[in-house]
Amino acid sequence: MSNPMHINYGRALMSKKSKDMMDHDYDDFDLEMDEIELDGQPLRSAMALDIFLSFMSILAWVWLALMVVGMGIALYITMIGMIPGFEKLADIPDNVITIWTGVKVIGAIIAILVLQELRKISKTLLRGDPFVPRNASRLRRIWMTVAIGEAVRTALMFMVMLYVWKLDDLNFANSWFGDITGLNSGSKEIPLRWEVWSMVLILIVLAQVFRQGAAMREQEKLTV
Amino acid sequence: MAIRVNLDMILLEKKMSLTELAERVGITLANLSILKTGKARAMRFTTLEALCRELECQPADLLIYEPDEDEAE
16 A cells, blocks of 8 residues: 555553544644554564674673772772782782773773663664664764773773883783783884774764664655 | 645545544554644655545645645644
8 A cells, every 4th residue: 555654553642542532533632753653573683683782781781890890909909909819910000900990891881881772773673663863863872982982991091001101121021911901012002993983983974874864764754 | 834634624524534534545543643633744646546536536625725824733
């Protein structure tokens, strides 16, 4: 038929109207776009994505907990003293390890924030109508979160670098710490991660495209 | 919108309810309400065709141009 999308009333609208009004007028009812429910089978891939994202956010929370514990240990070593079993950390400067665990905590928080937005987008996918303005602003929030987080990370890691560069006698060459932080390479660079920044660029463009697409979809909803 | 869809009058004439029309035309009640309350931005020719067929009228009977400023209705 002419109408490809089968739209019916949301439950919220139904409750506003008493049953005996059903056959009469709908003059005074206000159409809320978000209350329109589209019935169509949600795609299997959308359901799989939703489950996967839920799983990932659980992982992110576990990761955050681990990193907070790690930062706590680092702070304890810095402020109070060595914990038995962590002697390996002794050859790393205190503030370096604290900042580094702080970077990890920030990374986990960003992952959680991004995953939250992604899950909300995924919910609209499940509903069968993802092209809504709210999703456009969610995409914008995602790239802003990633960009701010990456800027903070770069600044903190740069602080670590500066500190390490000043200490000539500090040798990370044989240390596990040098490996995982990338301080072993020895080259003096600002720790910019181009892959992250190009991802931010892609997200910016996608968010803009999505905003226009959502606006077009809004128009289409009012075409009968 | 200066263009109004004159559904009320025709429905009264034909003694047909909005629900009945929706069923006959194959448009959901929600979409028909959008049309009737003047919230619609555009109308497909297929919709117009179906409405004219079921209401036995011409497009000119359905669409009214009112060049006034207040869009109360």
